[in-house]
Amino acid sequence: MTTGDLKTGMILETVGGKLAMVLLNTANGDIISGEAWAPLPDKPVFLEEWKNDPYSRDHAIQSVYQPQSNMDYLGGNGKLTRNGVREIWRRSKPATKLTVREVCDKLGYDIEIIPENKQ
Numbered sequence: 001m002t003t004g005d006l007k008t009g010m011i012l013e014t015v016g017g018k019l020a021m022v023l024l025n026t027a028n029g030d031i032i033s034g035e036a037w038a039p040l041p042d043k044p045v046f047l048e049e050w051k052n053d054p055y056s057r058d059h060a061i062q063s064v065y066q067p068q069s070n071m072d073y074l075g076g077n078g079k080l081t082r083n084g085v086r087e088i089w090r091r092s093k094p095a096t097k098l099t100v101r102e103v104c105d106k107l108g109y110d111i112e113i114i115p116e117n118k119q
Contacts, residue, residue: 018036068086
């Protein structure tokens, strides 16, 4: 998922749990607005941090949602919600790097790593 994949009206959820709507071609440029507000950088939205932003937790995107109808853009109280939306992208957890010893410790028993073609 990159910023080029985003369309006006999509709902973004940040790692910090804040919701924002994508607004393209506004007087302020391409932005996200809602509980989090920021210019939309020209970089992949799956990056952990946005450069030069001390509040990256509020702007690193966790999920992207597509509203299913015009009525689903805002909740009844005028706030962004996840009601009536379909999740179209979610940040995958980064791989955890472990040594063989750490894996054995987590499993509670020893393991042996063998090449796939020599099972």
